[in-house]
Amino acid sequence: MKKSLLALLVSSVFVMSGCEDGKMTQTVLEAEKQIVHLGTELKNAQSELAKKEAEVNELSGVKAENEKLKAELEKAQQNTALQVEIVKIFDKKEVIKHQVDPKEEFAIEESTVSSFVSLPKTNFDWLNQLLINQAYDYNEEAGRKLKNLTEEEFKKHYEEVYQGLVGSVKSEPVIGYDEHISSTFIGQRNNIATFLMTHYTYTGGAHGMHFTQYINVDLDKKAVIGLNDLISQKNQAQLKEMLWEIHSRERVDENGNYNGLGNQKEFRVSEQFYFTSSGIVFVYPPYELGAYAEGDTEVEADWHSINKLLNPDYQRGEKDGLFAEELEN
Template sequence: MGAASLSANAGSLISSTEYLDYQLPEKIQKICTERDNCPDIEVKYLKSNHSWIDNTVNARIDALVVNSKPSESGARVVKTPDDVKEALDEFVASQFAEVPADSVFVYSLMITPEYLGHVNDLELFEINSYVFTGGAHGMPYSEYLIFDQQTKKPIQLADMLQPNKKSRFNALAYSAYKEWVKTVDEDVANYEKSWPFTLSDNVTLTDQGIDIRYQHYSIGPYAYGMPVLSIPYSQLQGIIKPQFLPARLSNKYDS
């Protein structure tokens, strides 16, 4: 993904991260130290000079923590900070309930936010996570977040589209999907039978256009990673609202 273009006031956001202060329960620490296979927990929170952005990003990180292992009862909701510690305690304890004592594998949970840059009044972030609970591989995850400095609200794909333009955006994304498929398979039609196109709303802005991120297994097998479909701004004029175009293009669009 190309770095987002930065305007003169981009420096108004100062972004860093800080680690969650989490210690393994004493009983777990004793067992895993003896076995030399302690679970690996690394959770970071956003720490910037905009608390309203921090609150939204970090709430999403907490939600990823408490749902780091699938539950038959559905998604868990974070109500207090204790819910996060409790979920982590359950996560690390599960290794010793589910993995043989002589296993060299350890459960891992890593979550970190990243500042991607700035387009107009929009601040762009990405949350990356990785969960490993045994098996052939772990499960990475990536989620984009966009914040409007003027309204102090998060922005979704639906907010970016002009009225009645979703079908046109979908068509552009589908074209980008077919171009991506050509990089991994010679027969697009046959590939699509196994991995059909779906429109993801996991999007961000770059200096070139809109990137659409897909998770593992969404439009391809695990080996193909987390594909990103890119739609250039030159194709998006008249489809997304002018305020979501870089200044050089929105001014041209308005004229």
């Protein structure tokens, strides 16, 4: 009996031990399968990551190539010769009849209203925008200022100006109203292109008034060259003395006396100027230095006199055919 019980106990131990070993083996197999699965997923993830990195590198290369091409295109555009065409963008004129009392001897029976605009159009979009801005900024009234008008918006603006003139002449008859902008391309020297816009206004009376606007554009900087860009404020006092001396020497009567309008105290350096092969011409409107019938007054400072006063960007040198010994003599 005891032997049978002992045998049974021993047998039970082996059975239990076998069961535990089976479970252990199964657990190990499951773990191994999981490791293999994770290894496969890791390889797949690494492969996908490598693919994404290749795509990113490819895109970076494309972006870099695009930036390079863009830079080359901009450089090519800068080296492209400037092409200019003067384009009429607005032209309207009408005669307005007025009902008058026959007894009024000097009644105005009709009025003429006209508006005309021509602008330079170039092969550079940014320059076209700059020129539209210049034309608009000069003519625009305070409080209605817009930014970067398109050509169509500028036409719409001038239509409003024109209708305003028509309304004014109908309510208060005068001989006529004119509002004109006439443009011209003067020329180019290296990176400087110069345009001229003549603004003419007539509101009745003996004659109209005109203003000549010179627009000097630095093609490299894509900006208008203002007086302070041309010459520093500290040098403008010396330039003022130089220009007055030139002007007063040229404007004398038969007795050698100055016969222009204004005086040295009132004289200023004009913000309207243009470049020539011999110097820089500063332009003054009618009535400032001379009578209306004389038109604009021009005072030219030669390169020998003015060059050293200019800011370095706009001084002339050997590339312009002006050598040091010529400036010193």
